[in-house]
Amino acid sequence: MNNSLVVVVIASGVLFGTPLLYAALGELLAERSGVLNLGVEGMMLMGAVTGFWTVERVHAARPLVLAAAVGVAALAGAAMAAIHAFLVITLRANQIVSGLALTIFAGAAGLSSYLGNDLHLSGKPARYQFQEIFPKSLRDLPIVGPVIFGQPLLVYASWACVVLVALYLSRTRVGLNVRAVGESPAAADAMGVSVPRYRYAHTLVGGAFAGIGGATFSLSITPQWVDGLTEGAGWIAIALVIFSFWRPTLCLVGAYFFGAFKALPFALQGHGVTVAPELFQTLPYVATIIALVLVSSRAARLRFGAPAALGLPYAREER
Amino acid sequence: MDFEAAAGEVHALLGENGAGKTTLSNILTGLYRPDEGHIELFGEHVEFNSPRDALDAGVAMVHQHFRLVSPFTVAENVVLGDHRDVGRSFFLRPRAIESRVEELSQRYGLAVAPRARIWQLSVGEQQRVEILKALYQDARILILDEPTAVLTPQEAGALFETIRAMAADGRTIIFISHKLHEVKAVADQVTVLRRGQSVATVPIVDATPRSLASLMVGHEIEAGRRQDGGQEPGEAVLELDEVWADGDRGVAALRDVSLTVCAGEIVGVAGVAGNGQRELAETIVGMRPATAGKVRVRGRGIRNGDPRGAIGAGVAYVPEDRLGTGVAPGLSVASNVVLKAYREPPASHGPILRTRRIRELAERVIERYDVRTSGPHVPAWQLSGGNLQKVVLAREFSGEPVALVAAAPTRGLDVAGIETVHSYLREAAERGVAVLLISEDLDEILMLADRIAVMYEGSIVGERDARVATARDIGLLMAGGEDGD
Amino acid sequence: MRIERRLRQPWWLTIVVPVLSIVVAFVLSAFVLLLTGHPPLRSFHRLFDAAFTGNGALSESVVSATPLAFTGLAAAVAFRMNLFNIGGEGQLYAGAIMGATAGLLLAGSPSPLIFAAMIAAGAVGGALLAAIPAILRAFFSTNEIITSLMLNYVVGLVLEYLIFDSHSYLRDTSGFEANVFPQGKTLPDEATWSSWNIHGLVLPLGFVLSIAVAGFVWVLYSRTRFGFEVQVIGDSVRAGRYAGMRTRRKILAVMCLSGAIAGLGGASQTGDFRHQLDPRGLRSANYGYTGIVIAALARYNPFAVVLVALLLGGLQNAGFTLQGADFPAGLVGVMQGLILFCALGGELFVRYRVRFAW
Known part of the structure; x- marks a missing residue:
């Protein structure tokens, strides 16, 4: 029964959804503080390539190497986000253009590809990768085996991240300040909350999350490096944040939904059903558009709307 | 600029718009830094580099435009940025915060539910939240910037009691206003500001409204009242x-409003902000579709929800939101x-714009209306409020309207600007235009209008002849009091 | 440090700042090259030679610049009204699909007729695709950034489906080889767009067309009522509504115009250069996204768009030419990104004055 279509799709949907989940959580944090970063794809690819490079070049015990790889990927993502943050927070550049520039700079035809080629990383499997951590007896349990126990560590870590981000935003004092900065920077500023500091911090952490999301590809899903291996996952992550109404727990659901769509054509092929994979793969994109239309009604926007100051630069002098 | 305030004192800063009141308070709260000079607090030299420094020193401010996060609850707003009290803990403790807010609001008569969300509150309640924020942060000095501008006379009275209670606790209240009678009613000391300088500080018992007014503007002024033009209103133009x-938000903001404005008449719409005045103006000019009922100009219905229909029918509109609308x-x-006017000659010929003609038109307007700018090519945001309003009025009058809807036309203008706008409105009425003046400034309405309609919660709750109306009577209507008492 | 809005923008700033931005971008690129062990000056020299001064290099750069000029103009047209159409990529694919179809269907007809049909079909294809986010934005207030972006992927996948996974009209199914290595059907010779050779510089029809479009856009936006309305709505939607402008109609019109221009780029790809529907080639080129960069760099001025397209097209062309062991792919993207970052940062100095006095 663990080979049944539904179980396979759900199990691989969870895996395929994990990089989306990391990236979307990161983007969510940035957007909650009022910074829209369209450079997710670039940040993910940088995380993927630097993570892979670490695994190739660092010689140590497997867990250490993998931990280092994730750390390096997070740093690379944060470094990319720092460029965006500097441009849009300090220099007040247009957030959309800056984010796109970041995608071009770091993306499939940019720095990530440059590094991948220059360091000769393409075309070989990763020396170490994240593997299932639970014993086979658990993994063979019906349904929950593959879905819950058959996942690599990064999946479980992402669950912890969802809980942490959700608690952070809704239950902590700092989280309250973040939300205020995203909703009404003027109000936060008047109460002594430093708007630039909060925005920088959350944009950078967002980048780190995107980097980890990228590393999930090169260290677990694929696991190798090819130019542009995220195949637009960064863009989906941006859509996912909107799809989930800026709520971390809904991000989890959405990410697995999108992941399942990604997994479905492969699973169907395994069952001898052939569909044109291209047409099938359009479904998540079309679904995003439909979901967007559904939540863009006025009533829905009031309840689930974007942070009010999203995408707007804040400057105290200009009021 | 110098001034001094003692603990437990209500100290008023009195001055016209543009006299430097708001700049001063922004410096006191650390939003701006002074170019020169220094601030002393309880005998100690202090330097505020950010709002946080000012808050930590016990200086808090209630801004004219509230600094509240509207999807948040009252308690969340109050605890925002706090790092001393129960908010100091890493995790929020909603119960503790709520009970503290409750306690404060009872002690100072600031009734508001701690769990309500800001967007659900009236303007008056939102102001109470602002004051609660300051009290929660243990502010020793509280600056209130034009706090009564958004209140009914009755609500203002309640605010004054809160102010007295806070002063009795040893807090210093700095009360910024340009309304003489309020300053007289609440302050102990008053400092008059003019053009960025403090002109005089006097104890309130020694001041009369007349002496304060002359200090404020530099010469004696007459309290205005509508001079009877004696002109009889003509036929009904705007109905x-x-x-x-x-x-x-999708809830009815205008409820069953019927109103007539005749040619040559100024009808004032009074009311506390947020009682449907903005929606009224927008519905008349077609920017907001009416869900029921009819707007007629000279007896002909105009197309619902289509601004071009209203423009075509000769309705001019001076919107509340100058820069942006x-x-x-x-x-x-x-x-x-x-x-x-870009659609018709001389500004365009068929689909083609005639840029030279447009520049000439603009030059003529700049000259005739005395718009202070270095030329027609200057972006509009660089103009001062008064000059911007001249551009708007010039444009609206150039269409030779039959009716004019003016929403808060003098908000944020200096004395000279207000004078200009008032004279243009009077002129328009004399030329037979039906003028609907929507304003939150009751004095302005009493000064200009022939007839006064009062809005409360989206309805017109009463109409008065301006010659016999009193501020008290109108104020009661504004607060939703019964008509006809 | 204090940042103040400039009340006056000296005219020379608008020239000095972009030039300086590009210089800074090259300096930063030099650092990237140095860090990865490549000699920067020699790399730049080779890059410049391969882009502009080398034998026939400029003609090749014009080839690379043509689609970028179209997608740049498409982005600029929409951005002027604050509509962020980032679907230029997909609209270009749609134009290519439609253009290729027209070219194949009309095989045997006189060339001018085929050219006209391909141009029209490309424009319609792009406009139709752009109409989707336009309608959603105008009537449901759905954010056009995400919808137009998602459609890029949808059309990209459809493009691949047409050639790789179906037996569509556009696919070459003539022989055994074509079935193993799927590719698009080759357009007839009469559907090959003209080009002009001026002293060794080859100007393809598409490039000339893009200059004509730039002229059209300039006149439309600075000299007509339509352009005036676009400016007003772009500056403040409420002011546009207040003045009685039909904002919804304008959203539809501007988005469709933008899509049509991007679609022309797609038609030009099939007519001028590729002569078949080439999914891999189109998808890997990222013309649409680069076009957005170009529009922003050109500050939405249509003629500047064509110039910037030549600059970035030259870079891209050089990247293709030099790509190899000692010249890693991706460098060009890095440089493009750096140029844009610097231009964005430089924008601050045009709009604001930075004072270091306390």
Whole structure:
């Protein structure tokens, strides 16, 4: 029964959804503080390539190497986000253009590809990768085996991240300040909350999350490096944040939904059903558009709307 | 500029718009830094580099435009940025915060539910939240910037009691206003500001409204009242017939409004901000569709929800939101002058714009209305409020309207600007235009209008002849009091 | 440090700042090259030679610049009204699909007729695709950034489906080889767009067309009522509504115009250069996204768009030419990104004055 279509799709949907989940959580944090970063794809690819490079070049015990790889990927993502943050927070550049520039700079035809080629990383499997951590007896349990126990560590870590981000935003004092900065920077500023500091911090952490999301590809899903291996996952992550109404727990659901769509054509092929994979793969994109239309009604926007100051630069002098 | 305030004192800063009151308070709260000079607090030299420094020193401010996060609850707003009290803990403790808010609001008579969300509150309640924020942060000095501008006379009275209670606790209250009678009613000391300088500080017992007024503007002024032009109103021009419309939140913001404005008449619409005045103006000019009822101009119904219909029928509109609705801020003065006239000659010929003609039109407007700017190519946002309003009025009058809807036309203008706008409105009425003046400034309405309609919660709750109306009577209507008492 | 809005923008700033931005971008690129062990000056020299001064290099750069000029103009047209159409990529694919179809269907007809049909079909294809986010934005207030972006992927996948996974009209199914290595059907010779050779510089029809479009856009936006309305709505939607402008109609018109221009780029790809529907080639080129960069760099001025397209097209062309062991792919993207970052940062100095006084 663990080979049944539904179980396979759900199990691989969870895996395929994990990089989306990391990236979307990161983007969510940035957007909650009022910074829209369209450079997710670039940040993910940088995380993927630097993570892979670490695994190739660092010689140590497997867990250490993998931990280092994730750390390096997070740093690379944060470094990319720092460029965006500097441009849009300090220099007040247009957030959309800056984010796109970041995608071009770091993306499939940019720095990530440059590094991948220059360091000769393409075309070989990763020396170490994240593997299932639970014993086979658990993994063979019906349904929950593959879905819950058959996942690599990064999946479980992402669950912890969802809980942490959700608690952070809704239950902590700092989280309250973040939300205020995203909703009404003027109000936060008047109460002594430093708007630039909060925005920088959350944009950078967002980048780190995107980097980890990228590393999930090169260290677990694929696991190798090819130019542009995220195949637009960064863009989906941006859509996912909107799809989930800026709520971390809904991000989890959405990410697995999108992941399942990604997994479905492969699973169907395994069952001898052939569909044109291209047409099938359009479904998540079309679904995003439909979901967007559904939540863009006025009533829905009031309840689930974007942070009010999203995408707007804040400057105290200009009021 | 110098001034001094003692603990436990209510100290008023009195001055016209542009006298430097708001700049001063921004310096006191650390939003701006002074170019020169220094601030001393309880005998100690302090330097505020950010709002946080000011808050930590015990200086808090209630801004004219509230600094509240509208999707948040009252308690969340109050605890925002706090790092001393129960908010110091890493995790929020909603219960503790709520009970503290409750306690404060009872002690100072600031009734508001701690769990309510800001967007659900009335303007008066939101102001109470602002004061609660300051009290929660243990502010020793509280600055209130024009706090009564958004209140009914009755609500203002309650605010004054809160102010006295806070002063009795040893807090210093700095009360910024340009209304003489309020200053007289609440302050112990008053410092008069003029053009960025403090002119005098006097104990309130020694001051009369007249002496303060002359200090404020530099010469004696007459308290204005509508001079009877003696002109009889003509035929009905603008008619609203049982009009309903929804607000931005999808709830009815206009309820069954019927109103007539005749040629040559100024009808004032009074009311506390947020009682449907904005929706009223927008519905008349077609920017907001009416859900029921009819707007008629000279007896002909105008197309619902289509601004072009209203423009075609000769309805001019001076919107409340000057920069953003009244003018496109990034475009040149010239473009803004032809914002409505660009469709017809001489501004265009068929689909083609005639840029030279447009520049000439703009130059003429700049000259005739004395707009202070270096030329028609200057982007509109660079103009001062008064000059911007001149551009708007010039454009609206150039269309030779039959009716004019003016929403808060003098908000944020200096004395000279207010004078100019008032004279243009009077002139328009003399030329037979039906003028609907919507304003939150009751004095302005009493001064200009022939007839006064009062709005409360989306309805017109009463109409008065301006010659016999009293501020007290209108104030009661504004607060939703019974008509006809 | 204090940042103040400039009340006056000296005219020379608008020239000095972009030039300086590009210089800074090259300096930063030099650092990237140095860090990865490549000699920067020699790399730049080779890059410049391969882009502009080398034998026939400029003609090749014009080839690379043509689609970028179209997508740049498409982005600029929409951005002027604050509509962020980032679907230029997909609209270009749609134009290519439609253009290729027209070219194949009309095989045997006189060339001018085929050219006209391909141009029209490309424009319609792009406009139709752009109409989707336009309608959603105008009537449901759905954010056009995400919808137009998602459609890029949808059309990209459809493009691949047409050639790789179906037996569509556009696919070459003539022989055994074509079935193993799927590719698009080759357009007839009469559907090959003209080009002009001026002293060794080859100007393809598409490039000339893009200059004509730039002229059209300039006149439309600075000299007509339509352009005036676009400016007002772009500056403040409420001011546009207030002045009685039909904002919804304008959203539809501008988005469709933008899509049509991007679609022309797609038609030009099939007519001028590729002569078949080439999914891999189109998808890997990222013309649409680069076009957005170009529009922003050109500050939405249509003629500047064509110039910037030549600059970035030259870079891209050089990247293709030099790509190899000692010249890693991706460098060009890095440089493009750096140029844009610097231009964005430089924008601050045009709009604001930075004072270091306390």
